[in-house]
Amino acid sequence: MPVPYKPEEARVPPVLPSPLTPVYKFKIALCQLSVTADKKRNIVHAKKAIEEVAGGGAELVILPEIWNSPYSNDSFPVYAEDIEAGGDAAPSYSMLSEVARSLQITIVGGSIPERSGDRLYNTCCVFGKDGSLKGKHRKIHLFDIDIPGKITFKESNTLTAGQHPTIVDTDVGRIGIGICHDICFQELAMLYAARGAHLICYPSAFEMTTGPLVWELLQRARAADNQLFVATCSPARDSGSGYIAWGHSMLVGPFGEIIATTEHEEAMIVEEIDYSQIELRRSNLPLEKQRRGDLYQLVDVQRTNSH
Ligand SMILES: NC(=O)CC(=O)C(=O)O
Numbered sequence: 001m002p003v004p005y006k007p008e009e010a011r012v013p014p015v016l017p018s019p020l021t022p023v024y025k026f027k028i029a030l031c032q033l034s035v036t037a038d039k040k041r042n043i044v045h046a047k048k049a050i051e052e053v054a055g056g057g058a059e060l061v062i063l064p065e066i067w068n069s070p071y072s073n074d075s076f077p078v079y080a081e082d083i084e085a086g087g088d089a090a091p092s093y094s095m096l097s098e099v100a101r102s103l104q105i106t107i108v109g110g111s112i113p114e115r116s117g118d119r120l121y122n123t124c125c126v127f128g129k130d131g132s133l134k135g136k137h138r139k140i141h142l143f144d145i146d147i148p149g150k151i152t153f154k155e156s157n158t159l160t161a162g163q164h165p166t167i168v169d170t171d172v173g174r175i176g177i178g179i180c181h182d183i184c185f186q187e188l189a190m191l192y193a194a195r196g197a198h199l200i201c202y203p204s205a206f207e208m209t210t211g212p213l214v215w216e217l218l219q220r221a222r223a224a225d226n227q228l229f230v231a232t233c234s235p236a237r238d239s240g241s242g243y244i245a246w247g248h249s250m251l252v253g254p255f256g257e258i259i260a261t262t263e264h265e266e267a268m269i270v271e272e273i274d275y276s277q278i279e280l281r282r283s284n285l286p287l288e289k290q291r292r293g294d295l296y297q298l299v300d301v302q303r304t305n306s307h
Pocket of ligand 1: 142210
C-alpha cells in the first residue's frame with residue numbers, strides 16, 4: 001500500500017514564529033570593498049563605506065568575505081581576531097559593533113579570520129541596531145579546490161569548518177547566513193527557507209574560474225528554488241593579489257530575478273527589498289504544496305538531534 005502523501009508533513013516548520021508582517025520594505029546595501037594588506041586601512045575603509053550607505057538610507061549592510069585581510073592561508077593566522085575576547089583582540093569586530101550601534105542599523109559583517117583557542121575559522125558576525133552580536137556563522141563548507149592550471153586552493157590547510165547553520169532574527173527580517181562556498185549546498189538554503197528565512201546573505205569571494213561559471217547561477221537558483229531573497233557581497237577585484245576575486249555582488253529576488261548587481265570594481269549598492277514579493281511568488285507558484293514529501297524529505301539534523 002502506498003503511504004498517503006500529506007504535504008503538511010513534508011514541511012520542516014519554522015523554529016520561531018516569523019517576526020514580520022508579510023509586507024515589509026527596507027533598503028539593503030552591498031559594499032563591494034577593495035581589500036589591501038593593511039588591516040588598519042581596511043577597517044577604516046569599511047567603516048567609511050558603511051557610513052556612506054547608511055547615509056543613503058540602508059537599514060541592512062553586508063560586507064564581503066575576508067574583508068580585513070588578504071585571502072590567503074599565510075594571512076589568515078596573522079589577521080585573525082579573537083572575537084570572544086573582543087576589544088583590542090578584535091578591532092574589526094569592535095568597529096562593526098560600534099558602527100551598527102551608532103548608526104542604528106543591522107550589519108552582516110562579511111567575514112574575517114577568527115581565532116578560537118588553537119583553531120582558525122572563517123567567521124561572519126551579525127550585529128543588531130544596538131550593536132549586539134545577534135549571530136556568528138563559521139563557514140561550514142571550506143573551499144578546497146584543485147583545477148590544474150587554473151586554481152588550487154585549500155582553506156582546510158589552515159581553517160576549521162563550522163558546525164552549525166546560522167539563522168538570525170533581526171529588525172529587517174529573518175536572515176540565514178552562509179559564507180561563499182556554503183552557497184553550493186542547496187540543503188543549507190532549503191533548511192533556512194524551512195525555518196522561515198526571508199533573506200539569505202552570503203558574504204563571498206568567488207574567484208576567476210568559478211565566478212564566470214556558477215556565481216550568478218547559484219545565487220539565482222538558491223533564490224528561485226526557495227522563493228526568498230538572496231544577497232551576496234564580494235571584495236572588489238585586485239588583479240595583483242594572490243587570490244583574484246570575481247566581484248559581481250548581487251541582490252536576487254524570490255522570482256530568481258536580479259534586482260541589482262555590481263561589476264568587479266569597488267562599488268556600493270543601496271537597493272529596496274520588499275518582502276511582500278515572497279508571499280506573491282509563493283502564491284503564484286506554491287512549490288511548498290507541490291513538494292513530494294512522499295518521495296524525498298529534508299531532514300533538519302540538528303533540530304532532530306536536539307529534540
Ligand atoms: N571563497 C570561496 O569559498 C570561493 C568559492 O566558493 C568559489 O567557488 O570560488
